[in-house]
Amino acid sequence: MVNPKNEPTDTASDNPRAIKSLLGPIVSSAHLASGESPALSEFEFGLILVGHAFERWMVRCMAAAGVKDLSPLDVLVLHTVNHRSRPKKLADICLVLNVEDTHTVNYAIKKLEKLKLLKTGRSGKEKTVGITPAGEQACLAYREVREALLVRSIRALGMDEKVLQEVGQRMRALSGHYDQAARSAASL
Numbered sequence: 001m002v003n004p005k006n007e008p009t010d011t012a013s014d015n016p017r018a019i020k021s022l023l024g025p026i027v028s029s030a031h032l033a034s035g036e037s038p039a040l041s042e043f044e045f046g047l048i049l050v051g052h053a054f055e056r057w058m059v060r061c062m063a064a065a066g067v068k069d070l071s072p073l074d075v076l077v078l079h080t081v082n083h084r085s086r087p088k089k090l091a092d093i094c095l096v097l098n099v100e101d102t103h104t105v106n107y108a109i110k111k112l113e114k115l116k117l118l119k120t121g122r123s124g125k126e127k128t129v130g131i132t133p134a135g136e137q138a139c140l141a142y143r144e145v146r147e148a149l150l151v152r153s154i155r156a157l158g159m160d161e162k163v164l165q166e167v168g169q170r171m172r173a174l175s176g177h178y179d180q181a182a183r184s185a186a187s188l
Helices: 016-023 038-064 072-085 090-097 102-114 133-156 161-186
Strands: 118-123 126-131
Touching: 038 072, 038 133, 072 090, 072 102, 072 118, 072 126, 072 133, 090 102, 090 126, 102 118, 126 133
Parallel strands: none
Antiparallel strands: 118 126
């Protein structure tokens, strides 16, 4: 593009920053991005996209591993119960997954128990949930599909493992801020 003085200027195709300055942050709610932290709105939109993509991935990966018709929460519960191969209490599963509605986790447990992937028991007065050999096998098959389809493609990007670890740590820290803001909003 040439300006009136015949000096070259950046075009959108020449300079990605020019595009970003024309469009502003990429967000789902411009009215939220117009506040004090447009970057937080851009992060939240990225989080929405990543969250939905991750949920689709979990369901399809588990289907490729041989267990169809599970919800994202079902898959998360299965992996959480399989963690360290020890029985878990419902409250602990909810705590680890940061799920407030225990009935949704309880429903997932019943569904996975019917599929013979989990088994329930008791420890004193508390119900416990353990992995079955079929459940453990499903988790191992999931890992194989994950390694072949996801891990290899992400490693091919050349992303440093430390960067991924740092992003995960920051996301967990931010989750605490969102939880505290939710508690504050509930008291208004």
